[in-house]
Amino acid sequence: MYGDVRQCNMIFGSDEKTARFCDVDMARRLKDKPTYMTGYACYEIEERSSGAKANKPMTVEHDLYSFRFVVSNMVQSYDAEDKSLDDIAKELGGQR
Numbered sequence: 001m002y003g004d005v006r007q008c009n010m011i012f013g014s015d016e017k018t019a020r021f022c023d024v025d026m027a028r029r030l031k032d033k034p035t036y037m038t039g040y041a042c043y044e045i046e047e048r049s050s051g052a053k054a055n056k057p058m059t060v061e062h063d064l065y066s067f068r069f070v071v072s073n074m075v076q077s078y079d080a081e082d083k084s085l086d087d088i089a090k091e092l093g094g095q096r
Helices: 060-074 086-093
Strands: 010-012 019-021
Touching: 060 086
Parallel strands: none
Antiparallel strands: 010 019
């Protein structure tokens, strides 16, 4: 899990095949059951799942929702409901 999947938190390689998540404002040790930090803003940031709230458990589903949202905005022909990129999102999340 990443917890803050947003286009502004992604870096793309010059080869156009590599992407990494980057974000330092939420950097911290994650426990066995990670939660969103106090003050985590889920409103006004449309990439975020409505279930992602301060002090609540982080879930893979939240990251997948956000990843699909970001991709749908980057690639206009992509359908945000299409789950075919979920494996890629999971792999990117594992690269922390």
